[in-house]
Amino acid sequence: MSDKLPIAKAINAGLRAALESDEKVLVMGEDVGPLGGVFRVTDGLQKDFGESRVMDTPLAESGIVGTAIGLAFRGYRPIVEIQFDGFVYPAYDQIVSQVAKLHFRSSGAVRMPIVIRIPYGGGIGAVEHHSESPEAQFVMTAGLKVLAPATANDAYWMIQQAVQTDDPVVFMEPKRRYWEAGEVDLDSEPMSPWQSLIRRDGSDATLITYGPMVTTCLEAAEAANEDGVDLEVIDLRTLSPLDLAPVHESVRRTGHAIVVHEASRTLGLGAEVAARVTEECFYSLESPVQRVTGYDTPYPPSRVEDDFLPGIDRILDAVDHARAY
Amino acid sequence: MSDKLPIAKAINAGLRAALESDEKVLVMGEDVGPLGGVFRVTDGLQKDFGESRVMDTPLAESGIVGTAIGLAFRGYRPIVEIQFDGFVYPAYDQIVSQVAKLHFRSSGAVRMPIVIRIPYGGGIGAVEHHSESPEAQFVMTAGLKVLAPATANDAYWMIQQAVQTDDPVVFMEPKRRYWEAGEVDLDSEPMSPWQSLIRRDGSDATLITYGPMVTTCLEAAEAANEDGVDLEVIDLRTLSPLDLAPVHESVRRTGHAIVVHEASRTLGLGAEVAARVTEECFYSLESPVQRVTGYDTPYPPSRVEDDFLPGIDRILDAVDHARAY
């Protein structure tokens, strides 16, 4: 069976499936109950699973993650919603010093199967703190896994796979794509979430991206195609651990790598990808890895966000730059 | 006039000079008063400048940074001590969402001349959370500046320069070098803190490092010298903004770059340095930029920290690897 669902609804369906298949699964966060979350991602879940399994918490992110840790100690599998990217920082200590480290601290005796859902990224015309891309802060933290689905099908399956993972997973949801619909295969055995995927084959250069920028990169590839340039597009899907083998293989073929993300350039994920791709493909690279990213400023007022964020033009410029190197 | 001082005492003297030269300068934190800080870096300051200028705060890092922000609003220049690296995370939200952003948010109308001192890094045989290297988390945050002195002279001057900066500065103190003495020139006009510095000239490869690893890299260079390998050692000094021009110039000469830091590899500062050096020196590089770093695990029990941290052997192995590439 398959269904055409917007990403938000696909995650909702995935959460529902997770709640159904394991009674230890809980959903908790601000406004996840009767409201169904500000993006309606948890819509209807409290009604169907009750207030004990879908809990509106007090307004305190550290408290939410901290109590989720205690619940995990007790054998639960909490799915925590952080309302917007910029609100995760009050919980940062609990995430990096506790969630990430308890398995290591306990030599494996304690498991933290917690999923931290974060709607992230810009492009929705929002006010400050509502458009950030904090994924690098989690990717750099040993002990966390980080997933970033880009399509409805991945959203549906990866949220379930995240919940089944015995390690903590930061689940980055591409909020500006919440309303974009895609085909969801409700039956088929999903591929592993810990693998990157070539979304478009190409031979002239490799675009490496994830989350909301996958669509943008595919559009860029279409545009390039009209100019006779054939771009490969790789969707990383998992940001931690990174699965770069397909990227290396691709770059060895194309000779050019362009990483694209919304987060600022300095120490964005692109830095790590650039460093590793260069380490692995040194003699194949015909140009240095290009990074097309947000600028190194705080996220600007939304009226100029379209210029701040990588768009098709900037991506194609980088491709040209690389190929002309 | 010059004096031989351990780094901790050099910072103490620098703080004293800062308190003397501007009555708006305050020191605040946990145990900075009668105790003089757990490392004695604020020793004697409360006695001499009083409880209103050197304040023991309640035990709450977010509260410390948050109230420092209010004091900055009121025209003060607070120097905040975070007792150990691992305790900065409860204040992370105030640092990245407020301290870093208020100047930008206010279109320059609000200045945040706050210095956040963080004794960081391992090698002192401490328990968990006392040996971390969180600098990348600040370097990636637009609006913050990050300094990392490596010598007593830099420590003495850079803390004063940090205090004079109208932007917020995260001041990373190499705690395992606190007791290492170095010559401090108490008179001479200091060089800008926003510049990196070649600590040792060499022609065969370039070691790029900062903070506690500067000493280690210099030792490695001495050891290499005995084998006839001539290493250049660059002390970055400023981590944000990065001053990579001297690095690029050096790498163009040597053809090999090796970045060394204690922080874990993934998205450590080395990733950014590797990405930029490759962008700038693509045709000069004879090998991919090597990263000699902590492993991608949480900081381990201290009995094995010497193996976790980069040491001379691992640095020289990386040099050999690069030169044999």
Place this chain on the structure above:
Amino acid sequence: MTIPVSASVESAPGADLPLVQLLSPEGERLQHPEFHFDGDDAAIRSLYRDLVMSRRIDNEAFALQRHGELGLWPQALGQEAAQVGSARALRKQDYAFPTYREHGVAYCLGVDPALALFRGVSLGGWVPAEHGFALISIIIGAHTLHATGYALGLSLDGVVGTGDPDRDAAVIAYFGDGASSQGDVNEAFDFAAVNHAPVVFFCQNNQYAISVPVSRQMTVPVAQRAAGFGFRGVRVDGNDVLACQAVTAAALQQARDGGGPMLIEAVTYRMGAHTTSDDASRYRDADEVEEWKAKDPIARVEAYLRSNGTIDQFFTDIAAEAEQLGEDIRAACHALPEPDLAALFDQVYTEQTDELKEQQAAYVAWRSQYEGVES
């Protein structure tokens, strides 16, 4: 077993506890043993004017949002008395740290409504030091610590407890019922208490944090929190502008006199949705809203004034003035300059860095390719 949950607003903690009230919903003046409104009817008329103007600003901005001129608007409808009453207790030398909903406070302090922010053309919109009004804090609770630090600065500056009414200063920190759960807010209480800081914590308990009723944030009224940190908390009818003014004035005076912090819980109601993006019908009954309509903060002042000799003309004039204000706001909104991303690179630091200069130049060069090109 399930966790005990009580989500209905009738069971809101302290719903039955007495509040300081100086003007009943019917417009009758009430006496309180401790708190008194000092002004005469002219003063009440002046408060009335600010209430009406505040509401007008709010309504106008709401309409602008509905017309697509603003990206978002958080209505303050129903909270005008709490905002005007408290703001009118401030002196020139005092300082306020607002949330995103303090449109009435902004108005009283002479700050233009936060249209620029909600239009997406600015992250701020005014120079805080010019008005004693900090920029809006969107991270819930963070600014209560800033307020406390600022208050500490007042103490350090020696402008507390000198006895000089033009000099002694205090700070007010606005926050909501939901915010009271944040660690930062409780740290602010603690830092204020131990430093005896001249700060008034003003909580508008409007019964909701987005969809979450106050009963999910606390089990006893937040006013009671203060005693646990060693200072006083007072509950006041947040729809009673006289009571809000009187209690806030007393609290600020205590702070200015060196008497330390105070917490005020203004019990009120968010008549609108959380913001224009919210749909309140998903989580609360229309009945509840109706009930609170009867406690409207403006109607009671009008009732009082009308039954105490204020003539029609006054109300007509105010209405006309409000009409004009509405027009001015629309015009001001349309006149807001668009931001320039190129210029923003200069605002990250006091001194531009080389890195940003390069990125700025690259951006400008890139953009110039498209200049004159229709998109």
Place this chain on the structure above:
Amino acid sequence: MTIPVSASVESAPGADLPLVQLLSPEGERLQHPEFHFDGDDAAIRSLYRDLVMSRRIDNEAFALQRHGELGLWPQALGQEAAQVGSARALRKQDYAFPTYREHGVAYCLGVDPALALFRGVSLGGWVPAEHGFALISIIIGAHTLHATGYALGLSLDGVVGTGDPDRDAAVIAYFGDGASSQGDVNEAFDFAAVNHAPVVFFCQNNQYAISVPVSRQMTVPVAQRAAGFGFRGVRVDGNDVLACQAVTAAALQQARDGGGPMLIEAVTYRMGAHTTSDDASRYRDADEVEEWKAKDPIARVEAYLRSNGTIDQFFTDIAAEAEQLGEDIRAACHALPEPDLAALFDQVYTEQTDELKEQQAAYVAWRSQYEGVES
């Protein structure tokens, strides 16, 4: 002007407030209208034994640190009654979240002293689920939220308020006076209150957070904080093991019965320095320490027992047992296995990642170069 600061411990908040006390420093039994110690003298002897053993563990570890066998040791000297009294109120199905100083609690729960952690050979040292004793939390206050979440889990599991004494369970969270300032701790109070969670917050107010006296953390006793969040707080003489046992037992029973959280402030004193790295003479007078010596938690139990017929032999036996325990600890310390960094790569995740596998292999390969080589 300067900020009012009161740093001397005599002015500690609530220093003069009454405490629940059931055994005076002189060893006399006292009555309290509400809290009673249920046990007979045999039970008191058993508590005495645990007090002595706890102190012996602490002293032994202190000595081991001084001999370079441990990197650090945070002494619990003087806090044995608070720890033993509270821990002995726990049942098998309960769960404790400790700080780094709860050596006495660990002992009562059958957990080996945290030598591995302080020797630097492990970050943990035991399997929490085996003992109902979480790993040590070094980030101040963070674990109070874990305790609250765990308690929430007990409610969800239906093991609260069933009336079955072997089933109903509760949680105890240990923390210090300094910790009470952390946002996390106050969020824990709030989450516990609104969820009616079966958790007892047990604060050992030992008068200091490293060098900072409690008067810099709060202006009223932390026990009072609870009422501000809607639950009860009780102050108890933290050097009185009977009172600590009785009050904690009552609080845990309330929690197990579904009566929600309680906060206990055990007023005690840190007789040693903060840790072996600390020099307490920099910030406090020897006089103060002397004063508290007179309130020693063990001496008073001994005095009571001796004047109520417990024979010498008992004390001699306990002393011998303690001697043996000391020897065992020394031996156990020396026998602790060294960690293997290579093995630690496997412990970051439940399933090793390829990335870590590579790093692990690289490390092992690198290390093998040096095997057999003297360094």
